Structures are given as structure tokens and as C-alpha cells.
Amino acid sequence: MGRDWIRLVHHSHEAELVGLVDLSVNAATGALEREGVTGVPVSASLGELIGATSPDAILNATIPQAHHAVTTEALFAGLPVLCELAAIGEIGILSTQFFKNPALSGLRLELNHVLLVEMAIHGFDCARYLLDREPVAVRCVEFQPSWSAFAPNAAPAASAMFEFEGGVHFAYTGSLVSAGLETTWYGEWRARVVRSVPRCGTARVRRWSPPRYRPRLTCHHPRRSRARLPSSWRHCEPGSLRPAKCARTR
Numbered sequence: 001m002g003r004d005w006i007r008l009v010h011h012s013h014e015a016e017l018v019g020l021v022d023l024s025v026n027a028a029t030g031a032l033e034r035e036g037v038t039g040v041p042v043s044a045s046l047g048e049l050i051g052a053t054s055p056d057a058i059l060n061a062t063i064p065q066a067h068h069a070v071t072t073e074a075l076f077a078g079l080p081v082l083c084e085l086a087a088i089g090e091i092g093i094l095s096t097q098f099f100k101n102p103a104l105s106g107l108r109l110e111l112n113h114v115l116l117v118e119m120a121i122h123g124f125d126c127a128r129y130l131l132d133r134e135p136v137a138v139r140c141v142e143f144q145p146s147w148s149a150f151a152p153n154a155a156p157a158a159s160a161m162f163e164f165e166g167g168v169h170f171a172y173t174g175s176l177v178s179a180g181l182e183t184t185w186y187g188e189w190r191a192r193v194v195r196s197v198p199r200c201g202t203a204r205v206r207r208w209s210p211p212r213y214r215p216r217l218t219c220h221h222p223r224r225s226r227a228r229l230p231s232s233w234r235h236c237e238p239g240s241l242r243p244a245k246c247a248r249t250r
């Protein structure tokens with residue numbers, strides 16, 4: 001992720017990369033070289049580089065185990081931190097299916113609650129953004145499928161049911177050891193809209209960059225039924241099953 005951030009900031013007109021910290025200075029130098037970035041100081045010490053470059057903010061793309069220490073050090077230095085791992089109308093239930101089977105190794109296989117901590121958190125944040133309200137209750141079950149190569153406490157699979165303000169529900173099911181039919185890294189999203197629409201679509205999050213981010217919705221509601229969709233969602237004409245026809249915004 002560090003290289004993604006280097007590329008993003010390097011090509012941004014609004015931000016400037018003034019320094020790069022990594023426990024491995026070689027890794028930092030190599031990342032800068034691979035991204036074609038020159039003239040950026042590198043250090044293994046965050047405090048040292050803050051003193052030398054006076055940054056306006058810190059992007060923390062370290063491993064999860066280092067998030068707390070790095071973020072705390074930056075906050076105590078008086079700097080804002082962006083750390084990796086961040087109203088739709090009349091929706092009755094929002095649901096996400098997340099199924100992947102990535103080739104992971106090393107510490108990742110031993111991280112406790114790996115699905116919830118590493119991946120599901122993105123889905124939970126996304127649900128809060130989409131519903132524009134806060135959760136008031138949650139029930140969650142983590143589990144370890146028998147074929148999983150993860151450590152016993154890793155829990156690479158989980159189901160969670162959230163109740164949000166106003167009685168809206170969000171159901172999340174995910175697995176990092178899916179045996180097939182994988183979703184994208186963003187998962188597959190559905191919104192069940194009350195009243196006239198019995199079933200309404202699959203929303204796939206294409207990129208994680210609010211506020212420009214808009215889920216794309218594919219409608220499968222019957223001809224003549226009128227979807228009560230949030231104004232920000234693009235959707236098909238009633239009866240159309242082809243996302244290509246999604247040209248109208250209500």
C-alpha cells in the first residue's frame with residue numbers, strides 16, 4: 001500500500017511527498033526508485049524525519065501491528081494522521097458478501113481476527129457511509145473453515161448483523177478462504193428497498209475514494225415497479241437487466 005500512496009501523492013497537485021519512513025530504509029529507497037520519485041529523504045525514524053521535514057500530515061501505511069505506535073507518535077507531534085484501515089433513503093436491509101482466497105503468508109496467517117481487522121472493517125465503514133447513520137447493535141460470529149491454513153485464532157470467516165439507527169439492518173458475510181465464486185475485493189453489495197421493490201440489485205464499489213465514490217447499481221425489479229432509490233444512485237430503467245442501460249440518475 002505504501003507504493004500506492006507514494007504514487008498517489010507524487011501525482012497529486014494538492015499534496016507533496018516530503019519524506020518516507022520505513023523500518024527498512026532499503027525498502028523505502030526501493031519503493032521510491034520503482035515509482036520514479038527522486039529527492040525525497042528516507043529514514044527509519046519517524047521522529048527524526050518529522051524534525052527534518054516539518055510535514056503537514058502523516059500517511060500511515062505500515063503493517064497493522066505498527067499502526068498504534070506510529071499513529072500515536074505522529075499525533076503527539078501534533079500532526080493529523082490518515083491510517084490505513086478507514087443516506088440512502090428507504091433501505092430496509094443492506095448486505096455485503098465478501099469472498100476471496102488470497103495467497104497469504106507469514107504474519108498475515110497468524111493475525112487474530114484477520115477478516116474483521118484487515119478486511120471487513122472496510123465494508124463496515126462503507127455501510128456507515130452508504131446508510132449515513134450509525135450502528136446501534138451488532139451480533140457477530142467468527143469461524144474457521146476446516147480447510148483454512150490460518151492459525152487457530154485467525155478467524156478468516158465471519159458473519160455479522162448490524163442494526164443501524166432507524167431500524168435499518170446491514171448483513172455482512174465474508175471469508176478469506178473461499179473455495180470458489182470469489183467476489184471482488186470490494187465485495188458484492190445489495191440494497192433491499194422497502195415498499196414497491198421486492199428486489200433491487202447488486203452494487204459493486206469500484207473504488208474506495210469518497211466523496212467521489214458512487215456505488216454502481218444493477219436493477220432487477222419488474223417492469224412497471226418503481227424503485228425508490230436514493231438520488232445519488234445510478235440505476236437501470238425499470239425492467240432492464242442490462243447495466244449498460246444505466247444512464248439515468250433519479
Ligand SMILES: NC(=O)c1ccc[n+]([C@@H]2O[C@H](COP(=O)([O-])OP(=O)(O)OC[C@H]3O[C@@H](n4cnc5c(N)ncnc54)[C@H](O)[C@@H]3O)[C@@H](O)[C@H]2O)c1
Nearest residue numbers: 001002021022023024027061062063064066070084085118
Ligand atoms: N486499503 C486497502 O485496500 C489495503 C490493501 C492492502 C493493505 N492495506 C493495509 O495497508 C497496510 C500495509 O499493508 P502492506 O501490504 O503494504 O504491508 P507491507 O508489509 O507490504 O508494507 C508495510 C511496510 O511497513 C514497514 N513497517 C513496519 N513497521 C513499521 C514501523 N513501526 N515504522 C515504519 N515502518 C514500518 C515495513 O517495513 C514494510 O515495508 C496494512 O495496514 C494493510 O492492512 C490496505
